[in-house]
Amino acid sequence: MTVVFADLSGYTAVAERMDPEAVKGLVERCLRRLGDEVERYGGTVDKYIGDNVMAIFGAPVAHEDDAERAVRAALGMQDAMAGINAGLDETHGVTFALRVGVNTGEVLAGAVGRDYTVIGDTVNVAARLQTAGRPGSVTVGERTYRATRHAVEYRPLEPLELKGKADRVSAWEAVGVVAAQPAGRVLGRSEAPLVGRREELRLITSLYGRVVSERRPHLVTVIGQAGVGKSRLTRELERELERRPNPPTVRQGRCLPYGSSIVFWALGEVLRAECGIVDSDPADVAWSKMAKKVEMLACDGDPKRMAALMARLLGIEAPPDVPMPDMHDAQRMRESFFAAVQSAIEAMARRNPLVLVFEDIHWADQGMLDLIEHLGQWVRGPLLILCLARDELLERRPGWGGGRRGATSIFLEPLSPAETRDLIAALLPADVGDEALVPVVAERAGGNPFFAEEMVRLVADEGGSNGGQLPDTVQALLAARLDLLDPFERRLVQHASVVGRTFWQGSLTGVAEGEGRDLSQALAALQEKDIVVPGEGSRLAGEPELAFKHVLIRDVAYGMLPKSVRAHKHFEVGSFVEERAGDRTDEVVALLAEHFGRAAALGREATLDASELERIERKALHYLEAAGDAAMTFYSNREAFVHYEAARDLARRHDPEALARAGEKQGDAALRLGRVDAAIDVWEECLEHHRMHENLERLADLHRKIGSGYWHKGDRRAAIEHHQKGINLLKDGPPCLELVRLYEEAAWLYMQTGDNMLAIYASEKALRLAERLGETRAASRAHGIFGRVFGRIGDMAKARENLERAVELARGSDQSETILALLALGQHLEVSEADYEQAQSAYADALALAEEIGDVPSQVELHAALGWLALYRADWDAVKESSEASARLSEQQGLAGKLCLSYVLRGLLRWRDGDWDEAERLFRRAMSWQSRWAGPRRRLRRYSGSRWCCATAAISRAP
DSSP, X not given: OEEEEEEEEOHHHHHHHSOHHHHHHHXXXXXXXXXXXHHHTTOEEEEEETTEEEEEESSSSOOTTHHHXXXXXXXXXXXXXXXXXXXXXXXXXXXXXEEEEEEESXXXXXXXXXXXXXXXXXXXXXXXXXXXXXXXXXXXXXXXXXXXXXXEEEEEOOOBOOTTOXXXXXXXXXXXXXXXXXXXXXXXXXXXXXXXXXXXXXXXXXXHHHHHHHTOOEEEEEEOOTTSSHHHHHHHHHHHXXXXXXXXXXXXXXXXXXXXXXXXXXXXXXXXXXXXXXTTSOHHHXXXXXXXXXXXXXXXXXXXXXXXHHHHHTTOOOOTTXXXXXXXXXXXXXXXXXXXXXXXXXXXXXXXXXXXXXXXXXXXXXXXXXXXXXXXXXXXXXXXXXXXXXXXXXXXXXXXXXXXXXXXXXXXXXXXXXHHHHHHXXXXXXXXXXXXXXXXXXXXXXXXXXXXXXXXXXXXXXXXXXXXXXXXXXXXXXXXXXXXXXXXXXXXXXXXHHHOSEEEGGGGHXXXXXXXXXXXXXXXXXXXXXXXXXXXXXXXXXXXXXXESSHHHHHHHHHTSOHHXXXXXXXXXXXXXXXXXXXXXXXXXXXXXXXXXXXXXXXXXXXXXXXXXXXXXXXHXXXXXXXXXXXXXXTOHHXXXXXXXXXXXXXXXXXXXXXXHXXXXXXXXXXXXXXXXXXXXXXXXXXXXXXXXXXXXXXXXXXXXXXXXXXXXXXXXHHHHHHHHHHHHHTTSOOOHHHHHHHHHXXXXXXXXXXXXXHHHHHHHHHHHHHHHTOHHHHHHHHHXXXXXXXXXXXXXXXXXXXXXXHHHHHTTOHHHHHHHHHHHHHIIIIISOOHHHHXXXXXXXXXXXXXXXXXXXXXXXXXXXXXXXXXXXXHHHHHHHHXXXXXXXXXXXXXXXXXXXXXXXXXXXXHTTXXXXXXXXXXXXXXXXXXXOOOGGGTTGGGGXXXXXXXXXXXXXX
């Protein structure tokens, strides 16, 4: 068990300067924020005592790395305290200091009264360590230090005299955590035999056979700890499949260790390999390769539009004449992107059975995980998706792959003692050691094949070894192996570790030139020693790619570098990638943000020269904001939020304008995530900046966004109030698009609240301004609002006139906008005027246009709309045809929520035939799917009738 004690100091001084209730509120907010860090790392806040927090790691739920989690949480508390103090100093002119003590040991755990808690000497020592520490520090005991020294950088302290302890107590001060773990394993020159994994291999090959025979996808996830043999099993599977008469196409994608903020990286690697795109390709060449490949695959839909959707992922801009979905509708953009990827993968699988291998998906961003599950459920064709992950995946996605026939999870356990001995005996050179060494090494390896291999290599490197002298941990083992390298080779390994799991020979040229050494010769020696291995290709044309033999080698090598060196090397790597990417930096913008961002963070910790640090931080700021923009494009809102937060942290020191700009975008991401309060808070911060600079357009637009946030919270009064504030700022100035949007949204708000006259007034204002600005798209939307308002008050002539004008204007500006305008017109004609013939014409026109530009989500809705018109005229064949078309497209493209549209129609067909049980089942399915569809409310009206239909079916079959 590990216990954390955190104490706020400076409380008394603050209390003397402020009202007691205000101080109490401040302290409570601080303690809650510190408690958030505990929960973030999987700990439990045991209690709040005055201005102290006590937390426990290891009970009531235990993890194998509880000590490390506790220290990370303690360091996170200090980081959080810095942020808290920045705000307190600005608003109240006060700050707190924080001391944290961490200790590991045995405790007595259980219920005291009605609360669960822990008591014992370990708890007491944690409290004493906190008291003995200096303000702003994290002080740990010996067992905590020993359990975490591979992952945390420490500074030793003089042994402490602690109350209640007879002897002095050893203590260390945590300086910071070692950087995130590197990526997975690649094929080496020599390889251990496959031991203890034959059953798992047979299972996966059997599943592949079923995929081919049934021509349906299957998702296989292999889960196990680092070094347990996931990559080794995958390589053996590839060899097994290659020996078949018709071997499959295999494509691999890796998730980077910092991948949760780099969106769809693994998919990008698959697409680059399939299209033959390398980083040095100019943008026009990369686009040509992508478009040609998609056309050759004969995907369903418009090949250029599909290529453009996927090209955005790779930072490739399509020609301006290629139709794209509305970039402002992020949800529709994501649906279109998923549909395009699905269609491409299906086409690849139809050409030849396809195996997609995604490594280390526990590091993947949320969007990538969503896409993998989407492909595993909706692709039509022989596709095996093989994912490799550690147990952390199930912490992020507890239901991963569960409950579906097309998904299998395989848990790789450590080898048995007998299997471990067999492996070591096969690896141990005949001229090194004796048979007595095998059981000693096997016991130390603990069933981990990689640990066993590395231990055998260390024995061989040293020319024989006493088993009792072998290191107890794999980190210490690898450090010992690296210490045996030639100094120049060791420096090459350390510098390569900064690049990542894979690296290019050119990225090490500066190191070799600086020392006057032969780089090729040194890299060849490292391959002979099985430290690095050849990569599986290169994304930089003409640049040989290499990789570390295993994730942990890179980790240990990276940890050997001082922070100042790491900072400089991350900046050099970022500059190298930036230079090689040329005009396609958009493709690697998240990778650049990662390297420059790490350089900035490490530079601050290492206290680099102020001018040098500023140069690094400005570069990091630029790419962190750009990475957030890229993530927003793909609806990867969590990742965007993180990038913008990091950018704002840098901008606070250098660029107030960037602080406000990134903050506004972060608010947009927060609103998409449903974090409305967070969005409003950051937008209000931005308001203060723009007030100081009298930027009226930005001020007004921020009021519009804040109003939108309040509308989401259900506070209609505040929503309208903020829109009015924005309008007041701009109404006496020159026309601008910000004012058009304010009037548009205000009109919509008034329409929702039933204030039709104000809605007409605001719509009129939006329309006149849009016409003066020549913004036909905005004018189209204004006419659309006009039409709906007039429809509400019963003026059908004006409603129809405005809705038809909206269509007319949209036709001249934007195809996606035209589809929406035709949908609105068709719904008015159908519902308000019962003019089914003209409604049919509007829906048919919209469907033809949606098919032309490949807008599948709209096609699904329009087929269903046409089905309802057929229902009105009792054309049951047409109802069936439309419902099947809508369902087919929904299932093909994985638009699960929209299945509610076709299920209602299918249910009505069964109801008409007197099949009450099947009708009720379909209506209930429609209700279930409807809850997953975030479609526009105006188009949910008819489908909410599924509840009535369900009740009707039940009544109709009652005795």
